[in-house]
Amino acid sequence: MTSPLRIGAVGLGRLGRFHAETVAKHLPHTELAAVCSVVPDELASAKNHFPNASGYADYTEMLNTECLDAVVLTSPSALHCAQLLQAAEAGLHVFTEKPLGITGEECQNVVQQVSAHPDLTIMVGFMRRYDPSYLEVKTRLDAGDIGRPILFRSYSVDPETCIDGALAYLPHSAGQFLDMAVHDIDLARWVLQSEPRMITAAGGCYAHPEFAAHDDGDNVAAFMQFKNETMVFLLAGRTAPHGYQVETEIIGTKATLRVGMTPQRNLVEILDAHGVRKLCSQGFLERFEQAYIAELAAFVQCIRKGKPAEVTVNDGLRATEIALAAQQAFRDRSSSSEPA
C-alpha cells in the first residue's frame, strides 16, 4: 500500500477549519500533516484539535519545513494565486477555495504557469458540482432531458443575520458578483457548456448603504445571454430574512429543473399559528456540508490516480472574468442617467 497523502491546510477560519477536519477524519489514507494561519487564535485552536499536525504562522516556512504532498488553500481570496503558484513550483498538488483570484490578470497568469505542471492536480473549490442535487441536474441536462435550455436562473443570497461579517469584509471584497455569484457563474458554465456573450447588471443598496461606498450593492443582479442563446439571470445578495437562499432553475423546452427553491434544512414541516412552514438552512456549511467533503475526496482521488482536476484553473479564471465583467456592468449602469 502507498503511504498516506500528507496535506497542509492553509487558512483556518470557519471553512478552512472544516476542510482540515475533512482531511483529518473523512479522507482515506490522507494525513493532516500541517495547519497554517496568520491568526494566532485560529492556529492555536487547530493545533490543539489536531495534535498530529504541525502548526505554522508562515506559509513559506510550512512549505520549506514539511514534506507535503498537497495543500488546501482557504486563505483570503487575494492570496490564492500567489500561494497556489508557490506550492505548484514546490511540486505540490493544490486545492484552492474559490475564487481562483480577484483579477483577471493574476488568474490568467496562474493558468499559464500551471500548464507547465501537467503532473499536478490543481483544483478550484466549486463545491456545488459535488452536491447530489446539482449532480442530478447536470446528469439530466447532459442526457437531454430538458431539451434546449432557455433560461438559467440562480440566486445566492446570504441571510441578513450574517450581515455584520459581510460589512466587516467590505474593504477586502471584490464585489458581490465575485464573492457570491461566482458559484452561480460556475454552475451556468458547467451545465450549459457555453460562455456569455452579453452581460447587463443592476442592483442597489436596499437595506445597507455601506455597500455604496465600495461601489457595490447589498443586492445585485446580472442578466446575460450565452453563446448557445440560453439566457442567464443571477441574483447575489446579503439580506435574506429567512436563511441561505441558494436556488437554481433551468427552464428548457422539454422540462424545467429546480434546485433548492425552498432551502429547507431538513425534512421537518411545522403547522402552527404561522401557517404550514419549513425552516431554512442558515449558511453554506449547513447546506453544502456533504459537498465540501465530496470535493476534497475527489481532489484526493485525482491525485492518487494521476488525473487532472475535475474543476480546473481555467474554470476559476472564467468564473472570475465573468464575475468582474458583471461587477463592471453594475458599476457602469448605476452611474448612468435615466434611460427611459
Add this chain to the structure above:
Amino acid sequence: MTSPLRIGAVGLGRLGRFHAETVAKHLPHTELAAVCSVVPDELASAKNHFPNASGYADYTEMLNTECLDAVVLTSPSALHCAQLLQAAEAGLHVFTEKPLGITGEECQNVVQQVSAHPDLTIMVGFMRRYDPSYLEVKTRLDAGDIGRPILFRSYSVDPETCIDGALAYLPHSAGQFLDMAVHDIDLARWVLQSEPRMITAAGGCYAHPEFAAHDDGDNVAAFMQFKNETMVFLLAGRTAPHGYQVETEIIGTKATLRVGMTPQRNLVEILDAHGVRKLCSQGFLERFEQAYIAELAAFVQCIRKGKPAEVTVNDGLRATEIALAAQQAFRDRSSSSEPA
C-alpha cells in the same frame, strides 16, 4: 321557457345565509322566494338583504303560505328529518344540510317515507363530492389509477380559533363523529363503494375538558376496515392551531392520492423569519365555497331534469349510522380498563 324554481331557504346562520345567497345570485332560473328562521336578527337581516323574498319565523306557515318548488334546509341537525318529511309530503323537492339526522331511527324513517316520492329530488349536502380536488380523486379511483385501495385516511379538524362556537354547541352536539367526521365517512363510502365491517375508536380531551361532560373528546379518531378490505382512519378534532385541516389520503397498490395536506388558502408563499410558509384556510366556507355553490346547482339540475338526487337519503342514513357506531366505540373504549 319554464318559470323559475321558487325556493325557500330555512335556517339563516352562516351557512344558511350563504345557501340563500347562492339561490338568489348564482343559480339560473331560480328564485329565492322565502327565507325562514326562528332567530329574529338573522331573519331581519336576510329580509333586508333579499327584498324579493318573504320572511317567515315559522316553517309550517312558510310551507302553507308560499307556493314553493323546493326548500334548502340549513336548520339545526335535530330538525332535518321532520322538516324534510313535511316538505316532501307537501310535494316539495328538498336539499338538506348534513347530517340527514341524529339517530339511525329517524334516518331510516326518512329513507322509508321518501321512497313513496320517487318524483321528488331529495338531496343531502355532502358538498365535498362537488369539490374539484375530490372529484379528481373519485375519477382516478374509478379509473383504477391507484390500483387496489389499502388505506383511506381523512382528517376534519376545525381551527382552535373556532372553539367557542364548538363549546356553545356542545349541548346540541351528537358527538364529533357526527358533527365533523360525517363528511369523511361519506367520502370513504363514495370513493371506496364499500361499507365498514369493523370500527374501533379512541380519543380524549387534550385541550378542552368540557367535552368530557358530554362523553365526547375534543379530538377523536376511528379505525375501520371496510368490506373490501380497505382500512380507514379518521380524525375529527377542534384544536388545529393553523387553520381548517381537511385532508384525505388514499394509499393504493399503484398510486397514492392526497388532497389538502397543506390547507393553503391561496397560491401565496411567504419567506420570512418564520421560514418558508403558506397560510391556511380558516373554515369550511373559505375552503369549500365553490363546492357549496356547485352542490346547489346540481340539486337544481336534478329537479329540472326530473332525476333522483346524486347524494341520496340512503347516503345520509349510512353516514349517520357509521358516525354513531364510531361514537359508540369511542364511548365504550374510553370507559374500558387498560388492556396492555
Add this chain to the structure above:
Amino acid sequence: MTSPLRIGAVGLGRLGRFHAETVAKHLPHTELAAVCSVVPDELASAKNHFPNASGYADYTEMLNTECLDAVVLTSPSALHCAQLLQAAEAGLHVFTEKPLGITGEECQNVVQQVSAHPDLTIMVGFMRRYDPSYLEVKTRLDAGDIGRPILFRSYSVDPETCIDGALAYLPHSAGQFLDMAVHDIDLARWVLQSEPRMITAAGGCYAHPEFAAHDDGDNVAAFMQFKNETMVFLLAGRTAPHGYQVETEIIGTKATLRVGMTPQRNLVEILDAHGVRKLCSQGFLERFEQAYIAELAAFVQCIRKGKPAEVTVNDGLRATEIALAAQQAFRDRSSSSEPA
C-alpha cells in the same frame, strides 16, 4: 330599484364567451342585452346560448340599435382603441380586454379622449389584480410587510400544447411582451407603484423558429430597473411542457412573497412511479376564472357607484408602452454583435 345594466359583449372567442356568460349569470342586476362577433359560428352559438340577447355581426350597428349602458370588448387587440372611443362617444361605459392598444400613439389618444368623459367608467382588463393571491401580495406590500422591494420577478409562459394557436396568431401579434408579459408589467407597476428607468431584453427561438420571421422569440425576457431602484425580471414564453406557468416573486428586505411557483390546478397530490407530483393548470381560464368574474363585478360596481375604473386607461397606456420598449430592446439586442 334601478333598472338592470344593459351590456353588450363584443368578441365571442373563448374569453369573450366567458365574459358574456359572466354578464348573463353572475352579475346582479345586469343584463346581457347584445352579443357581437364577426365570426358567424361564434355569433350563432352565442345567440343560441343566450336567447335573451340580440346578435350583431357589426359593432356600429349594435351601438346604433341597442340601448346599451356598457360594452365589454374582447375583440382583437388592434380594434380595442377604436371600439373603446366609439362606445365612449356614444356615452357607454367600457370594459376592454388587455392590451389597451398595440401602439403607444393609439393608447395616448385614448387617454386624451377619455379625459373628456369623466362620468364614464372605462376599465382595462388586468384581471390578476382581482385574483385572491395577487390581492394578498398587494395588501402585504402596501402594509410594508416585505420591507423595501429588491427584485420583482414574474413569468408568463403558455403551455406548449397551445403552440398552434400562438403560431396562427403570429401575423397579428405585437410580440411576446405585449401578448403575454403585459400582465406582469401591469402587476409590477401596480405593486411597486413605480415606473421603469432601464430596460434590457433578450431571448430567442428555442423550439419554434417561426417566431424569428416576425422578429420575435418563442421565449423572451426583460430585465428592468424601476425608478424606486427595484429590479424587475420578466419572462414570457410559449413552450412550458407542464402547464400554464404564471408565477411571481417579490423579494424584499424583510420578506419574500411568491405566487404560483407551482401552478397546481387543485389540492390533489399524486404519489406514483413518477414521484410525488401535482398536476398543473393548462390555461388562463382555468387559473384565473374567479378573477375574470371579479373584475367584471368590479366594473359593474364602479358604474353603479359612479366611480372611475380601478384599472385605468393610463394603466393600459403604460403597460403597452413598457411592453413595446421591451420588445424593441429585444429586437435591438438580437441584432447586436457579440459584446463579450
Add this chain to the structure above:
Amino acid sequence: MTSPLRIGAVGLGRLGRFHAETVAKHLPHTELAAVCSVVPDELASAKNHFPNASGYADYTEMLNTECLDAVVLTSPSALHCAQLLQAAEAGLHVFTEKPLGITGEECQNVVQQVSAHPDLTIMVGFMRRYDPSYLEVKTRLDAGDIGRPILFRSYSVDPETCIDGALAYLPHSAGQFLDMAVHDIDLARWVLQSEPRMITAAGGCYAHPEFAAHDDGDNVAAFMQFKNETMVFLLAGRTAPHGYQVETEIIGTKATLRVGMTPQRNLVEILDAHGVRKLCSQGFLERFEQAYIAELAAFVQCIRKGKPAEVTVNDGLRATEIALAAQQAFRDRSSSSEPA
C-alpha cells in the same frame, strides 16, 4: 492517547457492509479488526475490501481469536439475542441492529442478563433517533412546542421494487410490525415518553397473496392509545409505488410536526409532462445514511466515555413486545367475524 477501539462487524449484507465501512472510515480512533459472515461471497468481498480486517465464518471463533473491544451485529434477527449475550459475557460492548429479538422472552432474558454488565455499552440500532429531522422533532416536543400530543402517526412502507427481497425473507419474518413498524414504535415511545394501553390492528394482502400463508399482510396498520392518552396510528407496508415512504406526523394542541411527508431524495424539482414533481428515496440506506453513521459514532462515544447506551436493551425489549402485540391483534382481527 488511548489505543483505537477494535471492532468486529458481524453480518455483511447490505447494511452490515455499510456498518463495517463506517467503522473503517468514519469513526475516529476505531479499527475494523474483524469481519464475520456465514455467507462465503459476502465474507470474501469484505476481506478484499478491508485488507486490515481478519475474516471469520464463525462468530465464536472470531470472539475467541480476536482481541476485540466491541461487536456490531447485523446478523439475522433471530441471532441477535444469543450473539449479544455471548459478546457481553466475553466483556465486549455490543451494538445490535433492530430488532433486539423476535420473541418477548428472549428480549426479557437479554435485559436481565445485561444488567449484570453495567460497565458495558449495549446499544440497539434505532437509527432514526440520530436523523436530524427526528432529532428536531424530539427537541421540539421536549420543549413543549406542540403542546399536548394528540395523535402520533407514522408510516414505514418499502417500495414495491423491493418486493422480491421481502417475499424471499418471508419464511424468516416475524411479521410486518416487527420487520418494519418497530422503528415507528420506538419513535413513538421515544418522543411520547409513554407506553401503549390499547392496541388494535388490521390489514391484508392487497397486492401479494403470499403474505397470507404466513398469517401476515403486505400492508398492515395498528391503532393504539398510549397511557398519556395520545393516539398512535402506524402503517407498515411493502407496496409503495414511488419510493421509501417513511413519514411521521405528530399532531399537538399547539402545533403539528411532520417529517418526510414527501420522501424527496434531494432538493431537485422537475416540471414536465408529468406535472411538478420530486423524485423519492428508494430505501433505508439512501434515506438514513447519515443517521446510520451517527448512531455508530454515538455508540463509540458512549464506550469511550464509559456511559450507558442512549438506546437501551429495554428500548429493544419494549419495541419487540409492542410489535408482537400488534401482530397478534392483526391475526386475531383478521380471523374475526364481521362486527358491523
